[in-house]
Amino acid sequence: MNVHFKTTVALLEGIVADLRRPHPFAAERAGFIGCKVSRCRTGTLILAHTYISLPDDWYVDDQRFGCVFNSQAMRAAMQFALTNDASMFHAHLHDHSGLPWFSRPDIRESARYVPDFWNVKPMLPHGTLVLSADAAAGLCWYPKAKKPIRISTITAVGCPMRFLGSTF
Amino acid sequence: MRGVHIRQSFLGEHTEELFARIRIGVVGLGGGGSHIAQQSAYLGIGRFAFFDPDFIDVPNLNRTVGATRADVIAKTPKVEVAERMVKSANPGAEVWAIQTEWQKDFDSLRACDVVFGCLDGFSQRAQLEESCRRALIPLIDIGMDVHKCDPYSISGQVVVSMPGEPCFRCLGFIRDKDLKEEGRRYGVAGGNPQVVWSNGVLASTAIGVFVQTLAPWCRIRTGSRFIGYDGDAFTLEHDARLKVASQAQCKHFTNIGDLGDPFWKP
Numbered sequence: 078m079n080v081h082f083k084t085t086v087a088l089l090e091g092i093v094a095d096l097r098r099p100h101p102f103a104a105e106r107a108g109f110i111g112c113k114v115s116r117c118r119t120g121t122l123i124l125a126h127t128y129i130s131l132p133d134d135w136y137v138d139d140q141r142f143g144c145v146f147n148s149q150a151m152r153a154a155m156q157f158a159l160t161n162d163a164s165m166f167h168a169h170l171h172d173h174s175g176l177p178w179f180s181r182p183d184i185r186e187s188a189r190y191v192p193d194f195w196n197v198k199p200m201l202p203h204g205t206l207v208l209s210a211d212a213a214a215g216l217c218w219y220p221k222a223k224k225p226i227r228i229s230t231i232t233a234v235g236c237p238m239r240f241l242g243s244t245f
Numbered sequence: 246m247r248g249v250h251i252r253q254s255f256l257g258e259h260t261e262e263l264f265a266r267i268r269i270g271v272v273g274l275g276g277g278g279s280h281i282a283q284q285s286a287y288l289g290i291g292r293f294a295f296f297d298p299d300f301i302d303v304p305n306l307n308r309t310v311g312a313t314r315a316d317v318i319a320k321t322p323k324v325e326v327a328e329r330m331v332k333s334a335n336p337g338a339e340v341w342a343i344q345t346e347w348q349k350d351f352d353s354l355r356a357c358d359v360v361f362g363c364l365d366g367f368s369q370r371a372q373l374e375e376s377c378r379r380a381l382i383p384l385i386d387i388g389m390d391v392h393k394c395d396p397y398s399i400s401g402q403v404v405v406s407m408p409g410e411p412c413f414r415c416l417g418f419i420r421d422k423d424l425k426e427e428g429r430r431y432g433v434a435g436g437n438p439q440v441v442w443s444n445g446v447l448a449s450t451a452i453g454v455f456v457q458t459l460a461p462w463c464r465i466r467t468g469s470r471f472i473g474y475d476g477d478a479f480t481l482e483h484d485a486r487l488k489v490a491s492q493a494q495c496k497h498f499t500n501i502g503d504l505g506d507p508f509w510k511p
Binding site for chain 2: 118
């Protein structure tokens with residue numbers, strides 16, 4: 078199964094700008110992207126539409142991790158999914174050049190909270206993205222799947238078009 | 246074959262690989278679409294989805310690149326002529342030759358990274374734009390007309406609808422009154438005059454816009470575009486409506502419900 082994640086360049090730039098803002102105590106920021114889904118001949122398209130930025134006070138001061146968010150953040154993302162029939166993707170930034178990848182805590186924690194979105198939208202895929210300055214990688218949990226699959230292509234549509242994903 | 250694209254290496258170090266992996270859709274393989282197919286193949290585009298239900302007929306032979314008299318006799322589908330032409334320039338290309346209306350194969354359309362619209366009529370264009378916007382696909386539309394006016398005048402356009410930027414309606418390219426007028430004249434239009442040189446100018450410009458979107462060779466960065474063609478004076482000019490439209494957000498494709506497939510199932 079191929080999963081192609083698409084966003085507009087403008088939305089991507091807005092997300093990166095938000096994730097780059099320093100936080101009073103958290104080492105990194107996070108956010109959620111509300112998406113729609115479509116079938117295509119080569120697999121599934123995840124189509125980004127809305128970015129949910131997390132206010133400073135939705136972060137938890139836990140120095141063991143780069144970023145921990147509280148239940149309000151999850152509630153806001155789940156409410157968005159429910160209201161808009163949206164597929165939700167968590168996003169964070171490793172601000173270097175080249176292809177990023179998830180740390181072990183990233184993978185462990187996302188495997189815990191991403192399936193929570195099935196409580197509100199059980200028939201949609203949800204997932205997580207890690208962005209860098211010029212690339213991106215992602216994992217997608219299909220409904221009822223225990224393990225995520227790697228997003229095969231990540232594209233930012235605009236001028237110039239940016240092909241951020243790992244297999245492009 | 247190594248070195249085929251060496252003289253376009255100024256487009257960037259990884260452009261050859263990018264072109265080989267990208268998939269373009271061409272909707273309508275007549276006068277304009279056949280030029281698009283041919284030039285894309287020479288560029289090194291590696292994946293194609295061609296949509297056209299028609300066969301090659303005698304009136305197509307004045308402008309459809311690659312079509313022959315033998316194709317008229319054999320009733321060769323236009324998509325097969327395009328496939329043959331692409332493979333003669335780029336034998337490794339993957340071609341989906343879809344001999345049906347594009348509306349009957351959305352799955353293939355949505356798999357495209359960029360779509361070229363080479364259609365007649367505003368209604369078809371409006372439908373194609375909506376489908377492309379649903380899948381965040383840039384749409385590059387070309388079209389020309391020969392108007393009867395003392396004695397004739399040729400005009401045309403290349404219009405780009407880039408997701409997140411002004412759309413055909415924002416640009417004033419598609420207007421309700423044109424759609425209504427087209428609906429009123431439905432079935433009586435007949436075959437519009439078409440000529441190979443104007444098709445070629447517009448298709449070449451569209452290909453240039455496409456390459457600039459993927460592999461910009463200069464500092465100009467524009468997503469949506471509206472380039473008007475004066476086929477009497479042989480000039481191409483940016484339409485002033487783009488500047489106006491760019492100052493406001495698109496109001497026609499903003500909702501989350503405008504994206505994706507509402508009936509998607511895993």
